[in-house]
Amino acid sequence: MKKKLVNEIFWLRALACLAVVTIHSIQKGIDYYFTGENTPMVYFLHLFYAASLFGTPSFVFISEFLLAKAYPYSLPQGFFKKRVKFLLTPFVFMGIVYAFFELGTSITLKSFLIEALKNILVGDYVAWFILLILQFYLLHTFAPKYLSKMSPKVVLPISLVINVLYLSFFKFINPIQAIPFHSYIWDRGYWLLFIGWIFYFALGYYVGKDFESFKLWLQKNGKLILFFAAIAYCMVVGLKLTGILPDSTSKRPDIPIYTTAIICLIFYLSGKLNSTPRLIILISNYSFNIYLLHMIFLYTIKPLPHMNMITYTLFLFGLSITCSMVLATVINKLSFGKYLVGNILTIGKKPKDNVTIKPEKAV
DSSP states (O other), rough: OOOOOOOOHHHHHHHHHHHHHHHHHHHHHHHHHHSOOHHHHHHHHHHHHHHHHHHHHHHHHHHHHHHHHOOOOOOOHHHHHHHIIIHHHHHHHHHHHHHHHHHHHGHHHHHHHHHHHHHHHOOOOOGGGGHHHHHHHHHTHHHHHHTTTTTHHHHHHHHHHHHHHHHHHHHHOOOOOTTHHHHHHHTTTEEEEGGHHHHHHHHHHHHHTTTHHHHHHHHTHHHHHHHHHHHHHHHHHHHHHSSSSSSOTTTTTTTHHHHHHHHHHHHHHTTOOOOOOOOHHHHHHHHHHHHHHHHHHHOOOOOOTTTOOOHHHHHHHHHHHHHHHHHHHHHHHTTTTHHHHHHOOOOOOSTTTOOOOOOHHHH
């Protein structure tokens, strides 16, 4: 099957990647400078933090969108073998690497082995979402058989309700003592089960399978999309400020609605552009590498003299992205480098000096 590029995906993948780095940079910036007082600077950063919560869910959506667009009914032979090489192998390797950085100077052989095993077996580090993506790949082996026969008007609301109820359970119900490892499960273990992300799978499937119809719907409902995105963002901020959902995390039960609004907004706005800038294509192609590597630099980069919370956050943001791309490029020069830090995509690159993708040729 001939795969066609989707211009809008470059934007969504790049912006989702930048959103993830923004969240982690703000966390580090606030942690380093926060004195216990909620200053205007803290509130300012939290507004950007809230806006960036669509990052990880968008990657989940993208994974199924691309699968559904290329393989709406069944997966090709050798699909899982390739994914194991290019996803699971870097996941294991980086899980070992991150064990060093997470333990710091307090590392011992025993603590390192425990931390590395936690990272690899239960995704206890930044790349945990790879275990989730692999579940979606397995789900895609049989789910399209049923989803293709069902109306998205039925499946999407049902999957949204399931998703929201699942996330709400772990937000509003105290840990059940009878469940083994209940503290860890309620803290972050529940992230790994696909049920907590099932709406993004369903949305990605139907949008990817019938993308042209989705684009037409976007074009006809531009004002509604802009209004939806604004209301969804106000909802996220409002629920935090009122203390109903005080945590800033992509696993909040309101985030599926917010993420859907932002996905529609990015697809709508990027679909109106005549070309895709080189920088967006570059970040999109390095997005997996940046996701895997950026926390290494956030662990190690210290502020320069006279920096404040905002300048340090911007410093972390720019330098961690740049360093991740440079390191990924260097390691990918090795024949086995792509199995360590992920393969660098070449999607959208053209011979010589062309730097844009025309929508009429990309979709």
